[in-house]
Amino acid sequence: MAVNGAVTWLRRAEEIDGYDLSASDSEEVHVLAVDDSLVDRKVIERLLKITSCKVTAVDSGRRALQFLGLDEEKEANGFDGLKVDLIITDYCMPGMTGYELLKKVKESSVFREIPVVIMSSENVIARIDRCLEEGAEDFIVKPVKLSDVKRIIDYMTMDFREGEERRGGINKRKLRDDGDDRFSSSPPSTLSSSSPTAPSNWILRPDVSK
């Protein structure tokens, strides 16, 4: 199995500037980040990119729904070229709060499976509980640190990898051997949540044998 390719490719993707990966490329975790603060958007974007994620950052819940294709004024158009793997949203936003966005996502039959993480500067138990009850995956207290983001991404990719194992897809031990050198806390994985056919990223590693 060419699992070597998956690890090195993740690293490569960060270094290759402007490389046009195919539109349906789902090997990187694609995160939709929602925050009305420009400063916070810049920081969360960088935190996610450094964790090897692809990022789309928007400034409101409304825009997040539009991006997903859930806006009332536009019907979901089945656009899956940029599939979202995770939504990370601020809680306090003018207009639609992060909580309201969470609810809308969880109410959608198409998008309810997307994990949603809430960020907030207020460490209020009642708020945290409310979000978790509504289906939030996790809750980060601001200011967001690299360890917070790593934890979330690790958790996500680990979940998937274990699922893969059950389906008999990937040799877990082999992955771990390759991973330890590259990412100290993030085990690598093929991050696609679609079925594990040979991902297009392996084209970048011609010496990999399948």
Next chain:
Amino acid sequence: MEVGQMQRRLVDYTKTLFMEGFLDAQFLQLQQLQDENNPDFVVEVVSLFFDDSEKLLNNLSMALDQPNVDFKKVDAHVHQLKGSSSSIGAQRVKNACIAFRNFCEEQNIDATLRCLQQVKHEYYLVKNKLETLLRLEQQIVAAGGSIPMIDMGF
């Protein structure tokens, strides 16, 4: 001045800012996000913070200058400023905002006006210091050196 000296000066200056409470651990987080591929990350974030803050401070001045002060609006602006200052590690600005919000809740016009002055004061202080710090970093890079990573033991 040679690079080693400049680096030592930067380290000392940065440490002072931490000791005096101007910056906290979050600033170090930002520095760790900077690398050869993103050499201007800190400058960019700090610049966004400056622009954002000045806008908010203007809005605050106007909001507190009204005959009937809308404290909810004032609080919303302070909340934003608290958030962004927290995100870049501008600790004293953040703390001034926390105090400010308490007085907004009390709807105390005199106290909130004082708070505004305090926040402005802290903001201009940290702006000055960050500009100095970033200038020192710039000089080091221009001279071919690298920016030393500070270990504050956080």
